[in-house]
Amino acid sequence: MEEVKTFESICNLLRNRSYKLTPQRQTILQTFLEHVDRHLSAEEVYMLVKHQNPEIGLATVYRTLDILAEIGILLKNDFGDGRSRYEFSRKDEHHHHHHLICLGCGNVSEFDDDLLESLEAVIIKRNQFKIMDHDLKFYGYCSQCGEGH
């Protein structure tokens, strides 16, 4: 359980899981560390990474994103725009934050709230449903795009 996720600590995590530390994986990881607040698609990562390493292939980006999500470094999100988007997972939050998705500019911001905790308790009792994860999204218009809507 790393509390602060540095480049080195993540490299160690990869090694511990017996993933090889290739330059491609390091470059992709760097990209997320440099864009901690963004929600990047595979294609966007590919574009960013090509600046450092023009040889890299799109399939490698997909494979690396899979791995980084699998070991908990990235979170895979679906904001309904037809592609998966990955964000850096800062802390080990078992109940991660929610998203505000702007229908105007597509920007994604984040929102923390504990309200769902109590809601989950109700659901477990009322529906006999064991909750493993939840996903809450708000679609609307951010302050920049809000005019006229």
Add this chain to the structure above:
Amino acid sequence: MEEVKTFESICNLLRNRSYKLTPQRQTILQTFLEHVDRHLSAEEVYMLVKHQNPEIGLATVYRTLDILAEIGILLKNDFGDGRSRYEFSRKDEHHHHHHLICLGCGNVSEFDDDLLESLEAVIIKRNQFKIMDHDLKFYGYCSQCGEGH
């Protein structure tokens, strides 16, 4: 604003929007009226509809689902299984229900709650974000699949 959605009332709605009432559209509509509680994918609708009308094309199913969603008869959902799923929209609910998605059998059940109302008020103030829609999903295991998890 129809309160009860009968086959006839929906046909009228189509006509009023100057959509033609073709047999294909009627058959697809029937299918949803016969499976009011299900969350069908285009492919599933296609299979069901082919029993009544083997001539129908998949593209027509897609186009009809689009229309029925556009006029508010169906709701288009994304449960993360790589295809869109449509459900019959029973009442005119501006704030629609939430979904419980079973990771075991894939079954989707529904859940009503007003808790998000108050949460939305907080978000509007705190984030200056005009909310148009929300989407809340719980992933877990239903009572049948729950053993062992």
Add this chain to the structure above:
DNA sequence: ATGATAATGACAATCCTTTGCAAGTGATTT
């Protein structure tokens, strides 16, 4: 260093969905 083994890049294949198009059909007017 070197060898076992995993990872890469290029490309094909897949899956769901949309689109182009020629032919057909529903609704309206005559």
Add this chain to the structure above:
DNA sequence: AAATCACTTGCAAAGGATTGTCATTATCAT
């Protein structure tokens, strides 16, 4: 009832995101 015309259809092809294949290359423990 026939003519009309825009809307619809079915088919096949195209799209876009993702995954699979496979020969080549690179990593890491020894």
